Amino acid sequence: MDAHGSPPRLSAAFLSSGSRGNLTAVTCGDATVLIDVGVSAKEACRRMELAGIAPSGVRAILLTHEHVDHVSGVRVLARRLDVPVYASEGTLRAACGALRDVACTERLGVGSELAIAGMRIRAFRTEHDAAEPVGYRFSGPADDAVGIVSDTGVLTPAILEALHGCDIIGIECNHDPHMLAAGPYPGFLKRRIASVRGHLSNAAAAAAVEALMADTLHTLVALHLSEQNNTAALAREALERAVQRLGAATRVDVSSQREPLRCELP
Ligand SMILES: [Zn+2]
Numbered sequence: 001m002d003a004h005g006s007p008p009r010l011s012a013a014f015l016s017s018g019s020r021g022n023l024t025a026v027t028c029g030d031a032t033v034l035i036d037v038g039v040s041a042k043e044a045c046r047r048m049e050l051a052g053i054a055p056s057g058v059r060a061i062l063l064t065h066e067h068v069d070h071v072s073g074v075r076v077l078a079r080r081l082d083v084p085v086y087a088s089e090g091t092l093r094a095a096c097g098a099l100r101d102v103a104c105t106e107r108l109g110v111g112s113e114l115a116i117a118g119m120r121i122r123a124f125r126t127e128h129d130a131a132e133p134v135g136y137r138f139s140g141p142a143d144d145a146v147g148i149v150s151d152t153g154v155l156t157p158a159i160l161e162a163l164h165g166c167d168i169i170g171i172e173c174n175h176d177p178h179m180l181a182a183g184p185y186p187g188f189l190k191r192r193i194a195s196v197r198g199h200l201s202n203a204a205a206a207a208a209v210e211a212l213m214a215d216t217l218h219t220l221v222a223l224h225l226s227e228q229n230n231t232a233a234l235a236r237e238a239l240e241r242a243v244q245r246l247g248a249a250t251r252v253d254v255s256s257q258r259e260p261l262r263c264e265l266p
């Protein structure tokens, strides 16, 4: 409860986003849960402090999947903060090297719910070339919700359902399809990125905005932008155009590899 007796609202901080490292924080009161640690433990703490998040308030780390841009710093940070790491069974198995010596790892079943510090957290399956990748929906005590989906080739009906009614949604806007096609990547990599188990384009994210739109949707954040195949302006424009078409007042923001983006609810 805050000074006025109302339960705390959720906030989200996209501390680092992209193929050079991912780190997201969802905070409720003085408790924080981190999603992925794809930067060094030192850099993770520096970014939390830049965003006004106390590392001592971190209660748990959740992993989305085992790729190095999501797990490279998890071992050192989990040990330093002495917090448990939760992941799907497939991710725990595939990331066992990145998790060695971590005292507490917990399996989080897809679709099941976990309660941490007043937050209810549900993992939902995403479509990516990893063992058992997931996204997360957080529900807070003030009836608000934050949804995070990245590293998915497509948005399945189950993903859209999991994100519906959220107040803050972070959604992957990995590439602009034209930049990817014309860009420097070899053909196999272009095909992998654009595949149904690859990464979501600006256009695919924008096409889902109508399905994600609810009266509650306050902020929509573009995640995991490619530095070769996208620009912040293109991702913003794609999402803003979709929001404007619906006449919604939703705010659009773009996460970055270089600096934290903090999203608060009024
Ligand atoms: Zn990634």
Ligand SMILES: [Zn+2]
Residues within 6 Å of the ligand: 065, 067, 128, 130, 151
């Ligand atoms: Zn990945």
